[in-house]
Amino acid sequence: MRASRSSRSGQLSAHLMLIGVVLVWGATFPVVKAALAYATPLAFNLVRMAIATVVLAALNHKSLRGLFTVEGRPALAFGLAAGIFMALGYQLQTVGLKYTTPSKSGFITGLVVVLVPLLSAVPGIAHAGDPRPGWAAFAGAGLGFAGLVLLTTPVGSGADVLRGLGIGEWLTLGCAVAFALHLLTLARAAAHVGARLLGTLQVGFxxxxxxxTLPLGGRPALHMNLIVAGALAITALLGTAVAFTVQSYAQQHLPPTHTALILTLEPVFAWLTSLLFLGERLGRRSLAGAALILAGILLAELGPKMPPEQANFAANP
Structure with a gap:
C-alpha cells in the first residue's frame, strides 16, 4: 500500500513539475526572439548552454564521480546521444526563430508530440513491449501537417503550399524531429542513468x-544588454539547468506518451506569452492551422494504439 501511494505521489509530482517546465519553455519563445535582435542565434545558444553546464556541474559534481569507469560508460553514451539531439534541436529552432514568429515556432515545435509515436514505429527506436502507433498517430500527423500549412502559408497558395513554408518553418520542423529523438533517448536512458547525472551530461555534451557548430552560423556576435542578460538567465537557469533535470526525473516516473502529452501545452504557452508581451496575433487562417495542429497532437496521444503483440504480427504476417 505504501509503495503504491509513493508511486502515485511520484507520478503526481512528476506531472506537476513537468507542466511547470513546459510553461517556462513556452515563455522562452518571445524571450529568445527579443534577444536575437542583439545576438546571432548560435552564439546565444552556446553562451546559454555553457552557463547551464557550469551551474549543473557545480550542483551535481558528486554524481559525476566514477564517470570514466566501466560502470560509467552507459551514462556517457546516453548523455552523448541526448546532447547531440538536444544541440541539433536548439540550433535549428533558434535559427528558425530568427525567420518566423514565436507563436508559429511554438506550434511547429509542438509537432514533436506527433513525431514521437511515428518514430516509435521505426525498429530499434521504441522500447520492447511499448505500444506501437495505430491509425490515430498517422491521422494526427496528417492533421498536424494540414495545420502547419494553414498556419504558415497565405490564402491562395494552391498547389504551391510547400513554397509558402519559409526557411524558418522548415528549420523549426527539423528541430521538432530532433527533439522527438531527444525525448525517446531520455525515455530509454531513464532506467539506466540518474536524473541529476543525465541532466548534467546531456547539457555538457x-x-x-x-x-x-558555432562557425556554421557565420560570424558570432552577442551584444550584452538587459534584454540579452535576462534572456540568458531565464533560458540557461530555468529553461535548461532546471528544466532538463526535471524532465529527466519526470521520465523516470512517466511513460513517454504522458510526457509527450504534457508537451502539447508548450505551443499554447508560447502563443499566450507572445500575445501578452509582443502583441502578436494570429489571423483566422493561422488560428485554424494552430487548432488543427493541437487536434492532431491530441489525437495522436489520446487515440488508440496498437498493442505490441498485434504490431509484431502486423509487421510479420
Missing amino acids: CTLVMLV
Whole structure:
C-alpha cells in the first residue's frame, strides 16, 4: 500500500513539475526572439548552454564521480546521444526563430508530440513491449501537417503550399524531429542513468556540439544588454539547468506518451506569452492551422494504439 501511494505521489509530482517546465519553455519563445535582435542565434545558444553546464556541474559534481569507469560508460553514451539531439534541436529552432514568429515556432515545435509515436514505429527506436502507433498517430500527423500549412502559408497558395513554408518553418520542423529523438533517448536512458547525472551530461555534451557548430552560423556576435542578460538567465537557469533535470526525473516516473502529452501545452504557452508581451496575433487562417495542429497532437496521444503483440504480427504476417 505504501509503495503504491509513493508511486502515485511520484507520478503526481512528476506531472506537476513537468507542466511547470513546459510553461517556462513556452515563455522562452518571445524571450529568445527579443534577444536575437542583439545576438546571432548560435552564439546565444552556446553562451546559454555553457552557463547551464557550469551551474549543473557545480550542483551535481558528486554524481559525476566514477564517470570514466566501466560502470560509467552507459551514462556517457546516453548523455552523448541526448546532447547531440538536444544541440541539433536548439540550433535549428533558434535559427528558425530568427525567420518566423514565436507563436508559429511554438506550434511547429509542438509537432514533436506527433513525431514521437511515428518514430516509435521505426525498429530499434521504441522500447520492447511499448505500444506501437495505430491509425490515430498517422491521422494526427496528417492533421498536424494540414495545420502547419494553414498556419504558415497565405490564402491562395494552391498547389504551391510547400513554397509558402519559409526557411524558418522548415528549420523549426527539423528541430521538432530532433527533439522527438531527444525525448525517446531520455525515455530509454531513464532506467539506466540518474536524473541529476543525465541532466548534467546531456547539457555538457550539448555545449560541446554547439561549440563545434558555432562557425556554421557565420560570424558570432552577442551584444550584452538587459534584454540579452535576462534572456540568458531565464533560458540557461530555468529553461535548461532546471528544466532538463526535471524532465529527466519526470521520465523516470512517466511513460513517454504522458510526457509527450504534457508537451502539447508548450505551443499554447508560447502563443499566450507572445500575445501578452509582443502583441502578436494570429489571423483566422493561422488560428485554424494552430487548432488543427493541437487536434492532431491530441489525437495522436489520446487515440488508440496498437498493442505490441498485434504490431509484431502486423509487421510479420
